[in-house]
Amino acid sequence: MGQSYDYYISKGFDSKAAAYFSNGRRKPVKVVPQEQYKILIIFDNSEKRILDISRLIQKGTVYYPLHDKNIFQNCYIDSDYSLCWDKDPDVDSNIVWNNKIDIGSDTCYLDSEEVKL
Numbered sequence: 001m002g003q004s005y006d007y008y009i010s011k012g013f014d015s016k017a018a019a020y021f022s023n024g025r026r027k028p029v030k031v032v033p034q035e036q037y038k039i040l041i042i043f044d045n046s047e048k049r050i051l052d053i054s055r056l057i058q059k060g061t062v063y064y065p066l067h068d069k070n071i072f073q074n075c076y077i078d079s080d081y082s083l084c085w086d087k088d089p090d091v092d093s094n095i096v097w098n099n100k101i102d103i104g105s106d107t108c109y110l111d112s113e114e115v116k117l
Contacts, residue, residue, distance in 0.1 A: 002021045002022050002023075002024060002025070003021070003022060004022055005018050005019060005022040006018075007022070008021050008022055016110060017110060020106070020109060020110055021106075025105070025106060025109075026043040026044060026045060026047070026105065026109045027043065027044045027081040027105055028041045028042065028043055028044075028077050028081055028083060028105055028108055028109075029042055029043065029044050029077070030042040030077075031075050031076065031077060031083055033072060033073045033075055034050070036052075036054060037052065037053050037054040037057060037066070037072060038050050038051065038052045038053070038054070039051045039053065039075060039083065040115070041083070041108055041109075041112060043109065047114065048114070048115040049108075049109065049112035049113060049114055049115060050112055050113050050115055051083070051103075051108055051111060051112040052112075052113075053066065053103070062101060063101060065085075065087045065101065066085060066101065071085055071086075071087065072085065074086065074089060078100075078102065080104075080105075081105040082102040082103060082104050082105060082108075083102065083103045083105075083108050084100055084101065084102040084103075085100070085101045085102075086099055086100060086101075087099050087100075087101065
């Protein structure tokens, strides 16, 4: 468990981030690529959320290779609980670090929307 909500607010966090960190950080345990550059992420508390990364996939950015649907479809969770893709699936991203595109677990949670059933 993190510090109190008020602690994070006093450090300049917005309300959503302060609530998230004060309640304990979440780890993704499963990812399922969806249509239109969205990803269903299931977190360690069984919460299901949708992350839309379409706005990130802009020419000239680190995320641009994800416009290739074959790369986008091969997302995974690494040992740091980040959402990841390998630009070249034949290259080990643990050895060649710049082969990996990643989004940290906190960003995955904070930038995603809860799946309403």
